[in-house]
Amino acid sequence: MQTPSWPHTTVLLSEAVDALFRADDAHSGNAPTADGTYVDATYGRGGHSGLILSRLSPQGRLIAFDKDPEAIAQAAQITDPRFSIRHEGFRHLGELPDACATGVLMDLGVSSPQIDTPGRGFSFRFEGPLDMRMDTTRGQSVAQWLETAEVDQIKEVIRDYGEERFAGAIAKAIVARRQARGPLSTTTELAELVADTVKTRESGQNPATRTFQAFRIFINAELEELQHALEASLDVLQVGGRLVVISFHSLEDRIVKQFIAKHSREVYDRRTPFAPPKAMKLSPLDRIKPSAAEVAANPRSRSAIMRVALRTAA
Numbered sequence: 001m002q003t004p005s006w007p008h009t010t011v012l013l014s015e016a017v018d019a020l021f022r023a024d025d026a027h028s029g030n031a032p033t034a035d036g037t038y039v040d041a042t043y044g045r046g047g048h049s050g051l052i053l054s055r056l057s058p059q060g061r062l063i064a065f066d067k068d069p070e071a072i073a074q075a076a077q078i079t080d081p082r083f084s085i086r087h088e089g090f091r092h093l094g095e096l097p098d099a100c101a102t103g104v105l106m107d108l109g110v111s112s113p114q115i116d117t118p119g120r121g122f123s124f125r126f127e128g129p130l131d132m133r134m135d136t137t138r139g140q141s142v143a144q145w146l147e148t149a150e151v152d153q154i155k156e157v158i159r160d161y162g163e164e165r166f167a168g169a170i171a172k173a174i175v176a177r178r179q180a181r182g183p184l185s186t187t188t189e190l191a192e193l194v195a196d197t198v199k200t201r202e203s204g205q206n207p208a209t210r211t212f213q214a215f216r217i218f219i220n221a222e223l224e225e226l227q228h229a230l231e232a233s234l235d236v237l238q239v240g241g242r243l244v245v246i247s248f249h250s251l252e253d254r255i256v257k258q259f260i261a262k263h264s265r266e267v268y269d270r271r272t273p274f275a276p277p278k279a280m281k282l283s284p285l286d287r288i289k290p291s292a293a294e295v296a297a298n299p300r301s302r303s304a305i306m307r308v309a310l311r312t313a314a
Helices: 011-020 025-030 045-055 070-075 088-097 112-116 142-146 151-162 166-183 187-197 209-219 221-237 250-262 294-299
Strands: 037-040 062-064 082-084 101-106 237-247 282-286 305-310
Touching: 011 045, 011 101, 011 237, 011 282, 011 305, 037 045, 045 062, 045 082, 045 101, 062 088, 070 082, 082 294, 088 221, 151 166, 151 209, 166 187, 187 209, 209 221, 221 237, 221 250, 237 250, 250 282, 250 305
Parallel strands: 037 062, 037 101, 062 082, 101 237
Antiparallel strands: 237 305, 282 305
């Protein structure tokens, strides 16, 4: 069956790109510039990349990353010589040269085409294979993992990545189903199993929401990749450059918030108390949420939080 072409609305589009390019008086000598090199660490469907390219001068450059083969195919249609894309996750950000980037943008959301294409297996709303991989060319699908995963493993993933209070009951139900009738293989099977197991849920939320989130985060190692990419951003950003990160759930935002806070403090070495402290590497600039108008036009934006930080020291 041919799947439909689904539109994708980029969240916080102008706000994110404005944050990348906005000058800062304290570092005016290294202010963001149209001649700079920018990194779109999560290309998605190219919304942010397109607007960044429109702001660049002929000397500017944009480097993008994405794991999704469909995103890479779409990006291959861009003929602008200022643009290049790498078929890799943004954990590979650190492979770029040190201090090469004027700005780094990370949009951590799953794109609408990924969610709304049944064959990708991201959504409990459609019948499809229980896959959920961002990169369908490598790695295990959720179904393959669940064929052998133990109860405690499954429970830990659902609890830690989905913040699901019924994680234990769901994990036991998954293994019991596997032993009785074979492993789960479709999104519908998983959604129905969770609905039968979870008897209470917040109003308006599908019982399977947290479990699907947990399995997607786990199978793509999303939080570990984010931590790698954030650390790498310190190396690739120039002094005065901007780090802009858009997250869509509390686990991601907590990591970003704590990372910026950690590197926004001067560090004293207790072994040498009279030595000068190491300078802070970041300065937090902003925390932005979508406007009421954006949420009304695109309900999937409602949970987004954008954090902006300035690279302050080499």
